[in-house]
Amino acid sequence: MPDKILTHEDMMNLPYVRFVRSIASKKSMHAPAQDGVTAGTTLKARIDWGRWLVDCPDCPSAAMVSENERVYWCLSCGNASVKFAWRKVQMPQARKSIEAALMKRPAAQPNNAVTRNWKPGETVAELEKVNKDNGV
Numbered sequence: 376m377p378d379k380i381l382t383h384e385d386m387m388n389l390p391y392v393r394f395v396r397s398i399a400s401k402k403s404m405h406a407p408a409q410d411g412v413t414a415g416t417t418l419k420a421r422i423d424w425g426r427w428l429v430d431c432p433d434c435p436s437a438a439m440v441s442e443n444e445r446v447y448w449c450l451s452c453g454n455a456s457v458k459f460a461w462r463k464v465q466m467p468q469a470r471k472s473i474e475a476a477l478m479k480r481p482a483a484q485p486n487n488a489v490t491r492n493w494k495p496g497e498t499v500a501e502l503e504k505v506n507k508d509n510g511v
């Protein structure tokens with residue numbers, strides 16, 4: 376596992392959309408609607424314990440963001456509120472700077488990096504201040 380802020384592809388072999396379709400099928404869920412079409416509001420990614428995550432707007436579920444396929448389909452509620460369509464996922468414009476600031480923080484494992492967290496709206500300057508305040 377690379378020492379970086381992780382995405383779906385760092386943890387899973389199957390591409391994200393195929394992964395979701397496979398799990399939905401195994402769980403006998405309603406299948407995701409057409410690939411390449413999105414509905415509802417665009418979801419903003421966040422970083423939690425060193426992983427890019429996206430939260431379901433309809434239930435308490437979340438999933439790792441895909442590097443290659445910026446969509447989300449909830450494996451708990453199936454995006455039923457948008458007729459099982461994929462939802463679009465957005466990474467922040469300052470992604471590289473955010474990741475660089477967080478990667479200065481030590482972690483036992485890249486996927487268990489308790490201090491590597493970021494939420495939309497939080498600035499790189501704020502992250503760097505936390506780094507400085509903690510001597511990293």
Ligand SMILES: [Zn+2]
Pocket residue numbers: 431432433434435436449450451452453454
């Ligand atoms: Zn959900």
